[in-house]
Amino acid sequence: FHRKTEARNPYVIFVEVDEDTTDPAVWGVNWPRQYDSYKRTVDYERTRYGGSDAVPIQKLDKDTWLRTMWAGYAFSIDYREARGHAYMLIDQEETERVHQRPQPGACLHCHSSVMPAYRHLGNGDVMEGFKKLSAMPWAEARHVKDDHGHPLINHPASCVDCHDPKTMALRVTRPAFKIGIATYKAHQGVKDYDVNRDATRQEMRTFACAQCHVEYYFAPGTKLVTYPWAEGIKVEEIEAYYDRLGYSDWTHGVTGGGMLKAQHPEFELWSQGTHARAGVSCADCHMPYKREGAMKVSDHHVRSPLLNIARSCQVCHNVPEEELLARAHNIQDKTRALVDRSSAALVAAIESIEAARKTGASDDDLVAAIALQRRAQWRLDFVYSENSVGFHAPQESARILAEAIDFARQGEIAARTVAPSLDRQPLPPPDVQGVTPAEQAPPSPYPQPR
């Protein structure tokens, strides 16, 4: 008998779009509903821990221990709350991390509609262009031009970055993700994985976001954006990978240890949660369907699901909104309490190492303590820099923080064992290495947060 696989009729196309159409307004002519919601990512509204503000909060002032944790690194100069996709390019332009530290073109991989620039620089070869642009200084890369002198990078991530302009099918465009996911699959025994060919539609609803919402590092030398998944995507698997490479992001300004920086590992943490096991994708929660007339469309106003619980959660969870919000808050409150506990432990470890050094301990004496600092810092950073405050994987987040606490306290003990006469004393404000002291820094582009 007949089982018709329904397919939609082609949309009514008013204007042609192609691989070079990075301007979402042009696509908006054909798909006005999606475009309208896409534009709303300029909006701001806070939730207890997320959402966004008119002026992105300076996290370094809210959580002052961050300056100690990241001492010596660009993140200790300026680190703010993220906000909607509409701001991704401007926020990168304005951060003091770019103003005060040299950054490579690699940064643009996740903050702009960058594919035409890659193709241009690589003469049609994306990989080539990706390599070239990544290695350029940031300011040069930001303003790379085509043969007619027109700038090639003009927009934040836009339609063409997630959709095939011919079919509108979801797709992955970012080279670092394509390589990263293939490497991860290879580690799992899947050879020759091509994400756009092999992923299911439901997987694509996650991978489209995992192009950017992942941990990364710039390969030393080439500055190529790299996703560190060759040994797996769990927190200790990524750490093992970095350890094997002997990689560090920076030298800690107080202890002199080589440290790792975690950035927005949403995909990695989500993957360890119950929702991921149940096949619930990023788009299910962050781009829920909404009804528009007789039609339903994906809400392209990507934002905190807690601002839209009815559509984001209630289709699956048949319970009142307040209860769902309470469940989410319950998870986040517990995570936050453990973050506070972990940061106290980490600061104590750093202070102890510093104090031990002052009593004459040598680098050799402190090897063990510093190695423990690295483990603790990586774990705390992993949960803290992940943006769901534990929601994406509650038990896993708590587990990671439990380990962070253990390593940090063991680091403190190791430092004390080296310098036995050590009493716990408040550390003088860290002597931050290689970072401009705050008072000498140019004024921030944002008014001071309350």
Added chain:
Amino acid sequence: FHRKTEARNPYVIFVEVDEDTTDPAVWGVNWPRQYDSYKRTVDYERTRYGGSDAVPIQKLDKDTWLRTMWAGYAFSIDYREARGHAYMLIDQEETERVHQRPQPGACLHCHSSVMPAYRHLGNGDVMEGFKKLSAMPWAEARHVKDDHGHPLINHPASCVDCHDPKTMALRVTRPAFKIGIATYKAHQGVKDYDVNRDATRQEMRTFACAQCHVEYYFAPGTKLVTYPWAEGIKVEEIEAYYDRLGYSDWTHGVTGGGMLKAQHPEFELWSQGTHARAGVSCADCHMPYKREGAMKVSDHHVRSPLLNIARSCQVCHNVPEEELLARAHNIQDKTRALVDRSSAALVAAIESIEAARKTGASDDDLVAAIALQRRAQWRLDFVYSENSVGFHAPQESARILAEAIDFARQGEIAARTVAPSLDRQPLPPPDVQGVTPAEQAPPSPYPQPR
């Protein structure tokens, strides 16, 4: 909506049962299906972490750090895996904790069909009898007799302990629970709570179990079984209650600190999990309905739900059995790894306190360290002695263990700060205070576990 048990499952009464019918076989004449499954609690079958064996495993041999954690307390002599309800009375009779230490009649509260004994001793007044029996020495209480010289305690918990013999409705019989839950409700602002009058049917499906599967202590002096819920049922609320009373279960055999013992806080931990929030009761998972012909009966073979995933879980989760088992194992594996991490930290704290004492530190010097040991020990014990290995509340279990680790390591640091020249050295086997050394102990009633 409200389904009447009687309406759904009409039954015929062949024999009369009343408040004194503690023999389940008599009830079995009227309700053969329930009785048949009830009898099957003699069965044994292991799961990865739970279930049971023909011979209950000696946990002290499997997790040797328990002897250090509980040094000086009866639990460091004999502590085994629990098994089915059929064994509850015999296992209490056979434990070395009863043979080698004096125990009160209070123990029988949760291990036998004890209500007729309470009524008899109290001349009809349950509370009176409860007080009297609790205060008796165990051996005397165990063999308390009626006026005709017939023993009153003959069976493990049986039908009459959970069912009203007139209506078969679920009910709570245990005085300690009635008082405990009323105290807890009073703390929440609900006055004069009578569980059998005020609880919903769904709540009763949990409370029937929470009569026994809870943390308890024996009130000093009276030995009255008491549930420590006057300030709440979260781990830190119970701790606060004990702290306020100045209560300790025992004096630690190595450090001399006053410690708290947690026992099977299944109800308390469950209450902090997502299942509890969603109103899922103990009976939903541990006594799932099974269809017998056109009839649905509650499976009275109370056991690990992982031995019966189809009925225990799939009624709510429409996913394959293997996947549900994997989800449960994933949670339990993570919990177990944190238990290992916490126990290492706690043992290090105990060793450090002992070593500090050897270098001459006084009780006063060690107050802080010992207070931290108490906090850590209570938390580790809470999760370890809870029998679901974290399943009942995954994030909460991890959070509690994270705190245990922090307090234990801080305890270690406090001890080292007191005795600065301290190096970490392996501690000689703890000099266990007040407990018969193993080699002098009478042979165990069970063959030695593998």
Added chain:
Amino acid sequence: MDPVKPPDEDPPPAPVRPAFFGIGALALAVTILAGMFAGMSAFTFSYGEGISYFSTDPAACANCHVMQGHFDSWVKSSHHTVATCVDCHLPHDFTGKYIAKADNGFFHSWAFTFQNFHEPIRIKPRNERIVQLNCVSCHTDMVHELLPATVRGESVSCIHCHAQVGHAEWRRR
């Protein structure tokens, strides 16, 4: 465990294979029907008013007590005024409907007779695909933009989110 496994280990809806599948299934159905009326499951088929399989009356499905819960939950569902069991569970085209009826009618009777089916009952992948196609067939206008762009493309699974439309307070996936 692969963190990004699809919610359903089933292959996507097979491309249409009308001739082969149709004849195969028809032949099977004929054999089955013959065996059914002749053999031991005839008892159940009539006891359970197996003929109800050729009816559109939902109460007919509930002739079997194992279907009672499904019936009850349908009564409470948003669809009980707009869709009956067969609207969701049988193909909407004429031949497909009768083949599926024979197919399922046979298996249900068989299973009911021997009581050897897995409980709780879980919908089989082939029947889940029928349901999916039926959602889409009633709601094409609404979900037009969500449909795959190509015939081979996969649909998003409607019941990944709307697990309870046909059976209120039903199990989640």
